[in-house]
Amino acid sequence: MSWDKSGDPRxxxxxxxxxxxxxxxxxxxxxxxxxxxxxxxxGVITGSRCDECExxxxxxxxxxxxCFSELTVYEELEPKGYIxxxxxxxxxxxxxxxxxxLIIALIALPNAVGGIIHYIREVEPEDVYIxxxxxxxxxxxxxxxxxxxxxxxxxxx
Amino acid sequence: MKMNINLKNRVAIVGAGLTLFRRRLxxxxxxxxxxxxxxxxESAGLELSDVDAxxxxxxxxxxxxxxxxxxxxxxxxxxxxxxxxxVYVGGGTGVFTPIAGWWHVASGLFDVVxxxxxxxxxxxxxxxxxxxxxxxxxxxxxxxGPNLIWIFALEMHRYMxxxxxxxxxxxRVSVKNKRNALDxxxxxxxxxxxxxxVLNSEMLVYPVQRLDISPVSDGAAAVVMVSEHIxxxxxxxxxxxxxxxxxxxxxxxxxxxxxxPKYVECAARMAYKMAGITNPAREIDVAEVYDPFxxxxxxxxxxxxxxxKGEAPILTREGITERDGDLPINxxxxxxxxxxxxxxxxxxKVTEIYWQLxxxxxxxxxxxxxxxxxxxxxxxxxxxxxxIVLRAG
Ligand SMILES: [Zn+2]
Numbered sequence: 001m002s003w004d005k006s007g008d009p010r011x012x013x014x015x016x017x018x019x020x021x022x023x024x025x026x027x028x029x030x031x032x033x034x035x036x037x038x039x040x041x042x043g044v045i046t047g048s049r050c051d052e053c054e055x056x057x058x059x060x061x062x063x064x065x066x067c068f069s070e071l072t073v074y075e076e077l078e079p080k081g082y083i084x085x086x087x088x089x090x091x092x093x094x095x096x097x098x099x100x101x102l103i104i105a106l107i108a109l110p111n112a113v114g115g116i117i118h119y120i121r122e123v124e125p126e127d128v129y130i131x132x133x134x135x136x137x138x139x140x141x142x143x144x145x146x147x148x149x150x151x152x153x154x155x156x157x
Numbered sequence: 158m159k160m161n162i163n164l165k166n167r168v169a170i171v172g173a174g175l176t177l178f179r180r181r182l183x184x185x186x187x188x189x190x191x192x193x194x195x196x197x198x199e200s201a202g203l204e205l206s207d208v209d210a211x212x213x214x215x216x217x218x219x220x221x222x223x224x225x226x227x228x229x230x231x232x233x234x235x236x237x238x239x240x241x242x243x244v245y246v247g248g249g250t251g252v253f254t255p256i257a258g259w260w261h262v263a264s265g266l267f268d269v270v271x272x273x274x275x276x277x278x279x280x281x282x283x284x285x286x287x288x289x290x291x292x293x294x295x296x297x298x299x300x301x302g303p304n305l306i307w308i309f310a311l312e313m314h315r316y317m318x319x320x321x322x323x324x325x326x327x328x329r330v331s332v333k334n335k336r337n338a339l340d341x342x343x344x345x346x347x348x349x350x351x352x353x354x355v356l357n358s359e360m361l362v363y364p365v366q367r368l369d370i371s372p373v374s375d376g377a378a379a380v381v382m383v384s385e386h387i388x389x390x391x392x393x394x395x396x397x398x399x400x401x402x403x404x405x406x407x408x409x410x411x412x413x414x415x416x417x418p419k420y421v422e423c424a425a426r427m428a429y430k431m432a433g434i435t436n437p438a439r440e441i442d443v444a445e446v447y448d449p450f451x452x453x454x455x456x457x458x459x460x461x462x463x464x465x466k467g468e469a470p471i472l473t474r475e476g477i478t479e480r481d482g483d484l485p486i487n488x489x490x491x492x493x494x495x496x497x498x499x500x501x502x503x504x505x506k507v508t509e510i511y512w513q514l515x516x517x518x519x520x521x522x523x524x525x526x527x528x529x530x531x532x533x534x535x536x537x538x539x540x541x542x543x544x545i546v547l548r549a550g
Contacts, residue, residue, distance in 0.1 A: 030188055062191070
């Protein structure tokens with residue numbers, strides 16, 4: 001069996017290949033377009049409400065996964081919330097030590113299901129804590145493009 | 158005689174839903190899945206809370222561009238907090254999805270199952286064909302740069318050669334299906350074209366021309382499958398799943414009989430045996446057979462034993478496969494006319510037979526009374542056959 005032999009790629013006959021499609025073009029969808037447009041134009045985070053289940057989804061969804069209702073009521077929320085949980089990244093994909101550790105948090109909005117995953121800055125890693133109140137730092141309005149990087153990061157309020 | 162198998166539940170389809178099929182839809186894949194699933198549930202008069210389990214069918218992740226697409230689609234398919242499984246047999250997925258739904262119910266595990274199929278092909282760039290560049294053997298086939306159209310062309314040429322079939326007889330399938338699709342509200346490519354239009358269309362890969370091929374599409378479809386006691390309670394006209402079959406031919410496509418789809422015959426024999434069908438050409442009243450290319454409708458009719466080998470073109474020429482013919486084939490308009498969002502396209506065929514057997518196909522309703530219908534799909538490395546036989550209650 002070949003498994004008793006060397007797996008050293010230098011002594012095996014090799015063939016190089018890939019399995020990649022060149023790129024993908026994604027649509028943002030019904031709810032996604034509203035979220036991005038409001039972020040760009042108004043600097044707000046949008047949620048959608050299911051009255052049946054009494055929940056607000058953030059980011060918004062066009063249907064409720066619990067009761068299957070179509071959701072048409074969108075609510076514009078202030079871009080602030082609290083840290084539901086966070087982590088601190090010390091190494092990159094290649095195992096290289098980062099110059100400055102990166103704080104990544106799940107930011108929950110009051111009374112909403114879901115939240116936003118984003119960077120936390122303007123605070124040292126040792127000072128971050130769960131439940132910390134944070135607010136979004138946005139790009140200036142004329143630089144916003146209607147994508148997630150319109151939010152630069154979140155910082156403590 | 159019917160197959161002697163010990164099933165816990167007889168299974169019925171009691172609702173169906175379908176989105177528009179289009180080249181590029183604004184909705185996200187899960188929004189498409191939700192639209193079809195919601196429509197199917199509403200048509201059955203059921204709510205999401207009535208659903209016990211969810212089966213999701215969707216083909217390569219690379220189309221939508223999201224790995225683990227089954228999980229991604231689960232909320233839109235009504236799967237939150239429920240037993241969910243994704244099934245995937247390439248192009249055969251759309252018919253395999255209700256087959257999986259069938260065994261969920263037939264086994265006695267569940268009473269109400271939502272089966273949802275979705276495909277969004279438009280994200281893959283530069284063209285969804287580039288996804289198919291990676292289904293071949295990486296060392297002995299890929300260096301030649303094959304894509305699916307080449308391979309279909311090789312198969313089509315062999316089929317034409319073996320049975321001495323003229324291109325114009327194949328073109329009639331495209332003419333019929335695109336015309337049928339004019340009456341389908343979800344259709345992407347309904348059109349009034351002539352045999353000459355097909356023969357004069359751009360030659361892509363000999364003998365495949367532009368109008369021989371189904372389009373690139375986004376879309377979703379869904380059906381609600383329930384056990385007999387639920388079906389009796391909620392509808393007077395359940396559509397029973399009488400037989401299911403699936404089969405895989407050798408993965409070495411170069412070693413197959415390219416002029417005859419044996420894999421479809423194997424799948425059909427399994428489904429016919431279960432349904433107690435001994436003479437399919439006589440007992441099947443209407444069929445939706447997989448037609449991503451016009452010759453495949455003919456090829457698959459023969460594999461399904463609805464026509465003798467090499468004779469499907471004759472039935473087509475004589476008008477027998479038209480909506481007002483003795484054996485209507487693809488009254489929906491098929492993939493050639495309605496569109497080809499892979500898994501959703503196969504499921505669309507199941508929804509069409511469901512509507513035909515209930516007499517709810519509107520302008521597409523076939524002329525003769527129909528009692529037993531069949532939907533079939535095909536895929537993987539062109540060697541899987543999936544077949545479902547449905548009967549009006
Ligand atoms: Zn709800």
